[in-house]
Amino acid sequence: MPHAIREALAAFRRAPVLVLISVVAVSLSLFVVGLFALTAHNIQTALRAIEERVEIVAYLREGTSVEQARAAEAELRVLPDILEVRYVSKTEALAAAVQELPEFREVFSGLDVNPLPASLEIRLQPGYRGSEAVESVARQVLTYPFVEEADYGRDWVARIVALQRVAAGATLMIGGAFGAVAGIIIATAVRIAVFARREEIEIMRLVGATDGFIRRPFLVEGLLAGLTGGLMAIFLTYLAHQFVSATLLELAWLPAAWLSGAVVVGAAYGLLASALAVRRHLRAV
């Protein structure tokens, strides 16, 4: 086994408390980041689900033939920003209204003529659901003479877009702040661990160890602490996720890319913090 790895493991044997402090510091501070990531991810998922429901309803003038409507449906369907077009006939509209609005059932069934218009329900491709994209499709739909009105909840779409921007901004800012605090806590813990061994560093210099030789076991230690701390943070976050899902509300679990990213960042950060802490002591002797 290379000396650096042997020494890193020996350090754990000699001073388990110091190593545990770093690992606990890493895992608790990354756990906070993990909880935040879980929240941010679920807000994002929820907003995306709402966004998916953004659709344009084009109401057709009285007397529009089914053929005309079907032709328009076929033309629209091939446009790149449109995901799906569905033709809803007058009869279907009435049936849906009766089903969805039971309190008006009496009113609807008493009618001699069907007052509801036929319509085309247009759903958009992901990425084309912003205010401008929706508006441009709506304008296009209105060029058909038999389209009376294109309804897409203008304010609603604008509000979702604004909400998404706020959420993204908050994720970046609060997440960045949590990340920075975690970074400082981890760096401090690592510095304490290295400081406790400054005598060892001094003696190593004294007997002719090169800087690289002195640094390596600390780097291995930092890497292992970061790695273990990262995995423990994920485990704690998972427990929190399970708990909330079982008691409060169903939460989505974090994507695999985020999780592996967190482990890599944790390990890299442990490595970096160790390197910086050791450098201070190497410079002193």
Place this chain on the structure above:
Amino acid sequence: MIKLTSVSRDYPRTGYAIRNVDLHVKKAEFAFLTGHSGAGKSTILRLIQMAEPPTSGEVRVSGISSARLRRGDIPKLRRKMGVVFQDFRLLSDRTAEENIAFALEVTGARPAAIRPRVARLLAQVGLAARAQAMPDELSGGERQRVAIARALANDPLVLLADEPTGNLDEWAGKGIFDLFRDINGNGMTVLMATHDLELVRKHPGYRVIELAGGEIVFDSAAASTEEVG
């Protein structure tokens, strides 16, 4: 072996620690460096270890000059010199054996080669039976012997000792000094800083360099120093 030429060292807050020191210690020589505390003994030893640079002048040890020193040279230099301190500086969480092996590990020696070498060193300093003892289970004299074994581990050319008997009683101190004499008898250069004039007086025939206020005020080998310097 060791040559200081017009070396001064001053510190921003405390001023001169040593001033205009010329000193030449030859191969296989044994020299005492004496003087009161604060006279500059430890500063000279630190300069020789190149733990700090001189403010002016040049320190030259075994071909390495302070004027052209790169950071990468320091480990090479330290392996050519063994250093022993008043406070032993052992790692308290390792056995006597591990403390000595430590000095060999840092040079990248093979583990198989380290074990017999450590055993020989322990025998040389008279601690063969104490290999597994932790430093706080050892007496002061025994700790200093471990430190000396560690200093000798890499077959250095010179042994520097900063008040090695300062924390020891008379008997333990004598034992340590005798060990130094044996080591010097095998051809190693020894430079020993001490304020123990009694020790110096009891061993006439060795070179004595006396410092006061950061300057050399007496050198029993002054004539020969001038010849080379």
